[in-house]
Structures are given as structure tokens and as C-alpha cells.
Amino acid sequence: MAATDINTMKDMARWDPDSRDRLRQAAIDLYGERGFENTTVAEIAKRAGLTERTFFRHFADKREVLFSGSETLQERLVRTVVEAPASLAPLDAVALGLEAIGEVLPERAETSRRRQTIITANAELRERELIKLASLSEALAGALRGRGVEAAAAGLLAEVGIAVFKTAFGRWIAEGEERDFAQVARESIGELKMLTGRVP
Amino acid sequence: MAATDINTMKDMARWDPDSRDRLRQAAIDLYGERGFENTTVAEIAKRAGLTERTFFRHFADKREVLFSGSETLQERLVRTVVEAPASLAPLDAVALGLEAIGEVLPERAETSRRRQTIITANAELRERELIKLASLSEALAGALRGRGVEAAAAGLLAEVGIAVFKTAFGRWIAEGEERDFAQVARESIGELKMLTGRVP
Numbered sequence: 001m002a003a004t005d006i007n008t009m010k011d012m013a014r015w016d017p018d019s020r021d022r023l024r025q026a027a028i029d030l031y032g033e034r035g036f037e038n039t040t041v042a043e044i045a046k047r048a049g050l051t052e053r054t055f056f057r058h059f060a061d062k063r064e065v066l067f068s069g070s071e072t073l074q075e076r077l078v079r080t081v082v083e084a085p086a087s088l089a090p091l092d093a094v095a096l097g098l099e100a101i102g103e104v105l106p107e108r109a110e111t112s113r114r115r116q117t118i119i120t121a122n123a124e125l126r127e128r129e130l131i132k133l134a135s136l137s138e139a140l141a142g143a144l145r146g147r148g149v150e151a152a153a154a155g156l157l158a159e160v161g162i163a164v165f166k167t168a169f170g171r172w173i174a175e176g177e178e179r180d181f182a183q184v185a186r187e188s189i190g191e192l193k194m195l196t197g198r199v200p
Numbered sequence: 201m202a203a204t205d206i207n208t209m210k211d212m213a214r215w216d217p218d219s220r221d222r223l224r225q226a227a228i229d230l231y232g233e234r235g236f237e238n239t240t241v242a243e244i245a246k247r248a249g250l251t252e253r254t255f256f257r258h259f260a261d262k263r264e265v266l267f268s269g270s271e272t273l274q275e276r277l278v279r280t281v282v283e284a285p286a287s288l289a290p291l292d293a294v295a296l297g298l299e300a301i302g303e304v305l306p307e308r309a310e311t312s313r314r315r316q317t318i319i320t321a322n323a324e325l326r327e328r329e330l331i332k333l334a335s336l337s338e339a340l341a342g343a344l345r346g347r348g349v350e351a352a353a354a355g356l357l358a359e360v361g362i363a364v365f366k367t368a369f370g371r372w373i374a375e376g377e378e379r380d381f382a383q384v385a386r387e388s389i390g391e392l393k394m395l396t397g398r399v400p
Contacts, residue, residue, distance in 0.1 A: 091396050130330035152371065156388060157395050159363030167356040188356060195357050196291050196396040 020058045020068075022048040027065040028111065031118040036062075036125065063128060066115060070132045072104045074139050081143040090149050094140070094161040095189040098168065102181030105172075109181075113173040137162040164188050220258045220268075222248040227265040228311065231318040236262075236325065263328060266315060270332045272304045274339050281343040290349050294340070294361040295389040298368065302381030305372075309381075313373040337362040364388050 026047035030039040041062050045055045059065050080100040084093035106112055119125040141158035145151055168188040172181045226247035230239040241262050245255045259265050280300040284293035306312055319325040341358035345351055368388040372381045 127327040127331065130334065131327065134330065152367075153391055153395060155370070156364065156367040156391055159367055160360050160392065160396070163359030163363040164356065167352075167359055170355070171352065191353055191356055192360065192396055195353060196360070196392055 019048070019050055019054055023050060023055055023058055024065055024068065025111075027062065028114050028118065031066075032114055036118055036122050063125065066119065066125065067128060067132060069104065069106075070136070073101055074136050076100050076104045077136065078139050078143045081140065082146055084147075086147070090144055090147065090153070090157055091189070091193075093147060094144070094157060094164075095186070097140070097143070098161065098165055098185040098189065099182040101165070102185065105181050109173050109177065112169075113175075116173055133162055133166065136165075160192070164192055219248070219250055219254055223250060223255055223258055224265055224268065225311075227262065228314050228318065231266075232314050236318055236322050263325065266319065266325065267328060267332060269304065269306075270336070273301055274336050276300050276304045277336065278339050278343045281340065282346055284347075286347070290344055290347065290353070290357055291389070291393075293347060294344070294357060294364075295386070297340070297343070298361065298365055298385040298389065299382040301365070302385065305381050309373050309377065312369075313375075316373055333362055333366065336365075360392070364392055 023044060027039070027044045030044055030047055039062065041055050042052055044062065044065070045052045048055075059068060077097045077100065081093050081097040084096050088096070119129050137158045140161050141151075141154045144154035144157055149157065164185070168181070168185040171177060171188070172179075172184045177184065223244060227239070227244045230244055230247055239262065241255050242252055244262065244265070245252045248255075259268060277297045277300065281293045281297040284296045288296070319329050337358045340361050341351075341354045344354035344357055349357065364385070368381070368385040371377060371388070372379075372384045377384065
């Protein structure tokens, strides 16, 4: 390939609207290969064929690359719960919200699995993830209160909803699991009903 | 009070089997008054009428004073779930375990409330607490597997159990709550059954 072609490609890459995704992918690749601690922003940018400046337009630091999707996820969960038909029981509104999360997760569970392996290997990242989940729980409780669920029950159901999310997520990224996230979430909600349901 | 009386009291204090509790109480008092960051081990020991050396016989550092009860709590939860009658449904074994936690919590919810205020004000402590809760969930899942609950369901129910624990704990330490922890935990389990129960 001629040098001019490569330069043209680099220029395209620089303005590529997908640069965010490519930086994320490059970061996950490098963290997996070398470890999170041993990877620099310069290396991530280079692997993605972009500049450090572009990296910092998208992410505050190399940790945030791994958590940049969590706001979108929270918005989708909250909006789905708020907009669920008023006739739905609170748990069923939560179930819809959890299924909707599947729409904002990476299409391939493998990407999420690799991301999770990186997080699990690093205490700082594990702690960061737990903080994000606590924030997700608070947002979900707010959405439930918005549906008229009493505050105490909303807090309890939100915590339970996040517990189901964590479980479903773990199953979805497990080796050999072929179903999409929404199906796995539905199964987990079904199990919750079985495990906690009053005997008819 | 004569100086010799004070010295006698100090000597008693030094060999007091309750020194662990007194260090804990002094730490919570000082963290509340000055903030966690601004309190030293020397100050905690002094307030408790003990030496720094005694402090370090009981706790690894000033952070661990706040989390020293979590192993006892975990042991009590796990043991109660393991020893619950085999005829009990898994959720009801978890419910017994959560109620039993009340036996190892400080008698007065106010102590726990003050401790929680300190933790909430400090990111490092909040993260530490979340890690402890994750460990509690893993231990509970293990106890449920020991009862023959299938691994996936055990993981889900453990996460849900911890969600209920967090909620019940928050209610128990709320201003104006007069019931003991076991009662509050029972109420939360009842609510969970209502919120998730299949309509008969």
C-alpha cells in the first residue's frame, strides 16, 4: 500500500465518527494484552490510528474508556422504566428496563467479557464499577418513585433490580452463552419470581 | 478526682477485655467530630484511654476500625443459612440469615447510623464498604449452594439477599426507627415477596 494511501486512511480515521468505538476497542485489546496498569493513553491512540488529543476529546482518562457506556445504560434503563405502561406492576416495569439495556450493550458479549476480565483484575477498576452500580440503583429507585412506588419499596426493588442485572450480565458474558442479553434478563426475572414467589 | 484514681482507671482500661469496643467507639466519636481524614490512631487511642500499641493489637489501621465487625457478620449469616432446616425454601433460609445478623450488630442503631454517616462522607470508605458487601454476597451464594441450590440460582438469590440486607439496614438506622434489626429485616423480606410474588 502506498504511503499516500496510508495517510489518506489516517486522515479519514481522524474524522471518523466511530473514533470513540475504535479507541474503546483498542484500549480493551491493549489492557487485555499488557494489563491496565502497563498501558498508556499514547499507546491506545496509536493502536486506534488516532492522536492522544482525539483520545482526550472522548475520555477523561484511561480508566473512563472502560466506563464510558454506563451513562447511556443508565439513561436507557431509567427512560424505559418511566415510560413503561402504567398498568404494569413495578417489577414488570423493571423487567422491561433490564431487557432494554441489551440495546445499549456491545453487540458481541465477547467484548463485554474481555472488559469484565480487565476490571476484575484491578482493584481500582473493581471499586469504580461498584460505584457505578450504586449510582444505577439510585437512578432506578428514582424512576420507580416517578411511577408512584412508595420510596421505601422503590429503594428495595431498585436494589433487587440491580442484583438481577448483575446476575444476568454475568450469565450473558459467560463462555458458551449464545442468547442475547434481553433473553437472559427475562430468564433471570423469571427465576427471581420463582425463588421469591408466594406459593399459590 | 485524684491523680492516683485516674491512673488506676487507666490501668484498668489497659487490661479491659472491652478495649476493642472502646477503641471502636472512640474512633466513631472522633471521625464524627473531626472527619475520618483528620483523625490519627494516636488520638483514637488517647480518647479510649489506651495506647497506640493496643490499637494495633486489635486493628490493622484506622480504616479497619469501621469494618472490623464485617467478618463476624458474614460468619453469622453463612452459618444460619447453612444450619437452617432443610425443609425451608431457599428464600426463607436467607430470611433467617438476615434476621440473625441483628444479633451481631451494635445494640443501638445510633452507633451504626453514626458509622454510616462517616463512611458516606469518604470515597475510600464507601468503596471499602462496597467490596465488603460483594464478599458477603459471594459467601451467601456459597452457603446456598451448600443447601443444594443450583449455582446460577444461588448467585441470583445471594445478590437479592444482599439487596434486601442493604435496604433493611438503611431502614433500621433511619432516625425515628425503634424496632430491632430482625423485625425490620422480616418486614423487608415480606415486601420483597409482595413486590416479586406471582399474582395467585
